[in-house]
């Protein structure tokens with residue numbers, strides 16, 4: 151087995167939409183791309199987490215491949231990072247079972263994501279409750295030092311650390327206790343129509359969400375119709391000017407320029423100027439990602455081959471950890 155001397159990182163994204171949105175791209179994918187240079191990186195598509203709420207099978211299959219294609223199109227390089235699909239590595243649900251038996255009902259039911267999601271469902275699956283144990287398994291199998299996740303996953307990471315420590319204490323040193331790397335809040339992207347909510351796939355207005363796979367026309371339309379704030383001045387004031395501040399954040403993330411620098415450039419100009427320029431910048435930044443995604447989706451066999459080889463590598467590492475765990479808990 152080829153082992154890397156770099157520190158390891160693991161992260162996953164659920165396969166629940168046809169296109170990732172700009173928040174995923176700026177908040178997660180761009181960071182994944184950075185970390186692959188300094189880490190032995192494992193990035194996967196969490197299709198098993200996706201079915202904690204009902205999914206149509208053909209949608210799930212298609213979205214899994216589309217998400218993988220977007221990973222690669224965004225710059226995650228299969229030569230540098232291991233890209234795989236969660237369900238292709240059976241050690242994930244296998245370790246999850248052991249971790250479910252390490253987690254108390256109280257801990258699982260206190261998770262705020264469980265409380266939020268279960269309040270919205272008529273049918274609350276058991277999987278929605280055990281979701282964080284599967285997530286802990288996703289992570290602990292690879293013994294990563296660092297796990298980049300959004301703020302909304304902080305509590306799950308905390309539970310993962312507790313489970314790792316609990317297991318190590320009870321059965322002897324087994325897991326690395328991973329650090330959460332909370333994706334920086336300056337990379338937090340808000341809904342263009344309702345800039346007090348995070349950009350999300352579940353918000354009602356499609357105009358508020360920029361999808362990675364939007365074409366030039368809809369990108370332009372969405373940015374031009376973004377809600378702005380009272381007053382005229384282009385300033386970064388998230389409290390009093392959430393709309394304009396959000397546009398500045400997006401501008402800054404897509405150009406790698408500082409917000410201060412951008413604000414200085416637009417002194418004395420109007421919101422409209424900023425929007426026109428930002429629309430152009432977004433088209434320029436996202437068009438290659440969209441085109442590359444579509445290209446990758448033209449050749450499903452090649453995409454599947456990349457995922458198969460990622461799964462082979464992930465399986466090799468995950469199985470070593472799983473075997474040690476099975477042995478320690480006393481499975482013959």
Ligand code: TRP
Nearest residue numbers: 160161162163164196285288299
């Ligand atoms: N729960 C994460 C989310 O919805 C996705 C995820 C699943 C994940 N397993 C993971 C993220 C392991 C990091 C590490 O965003």
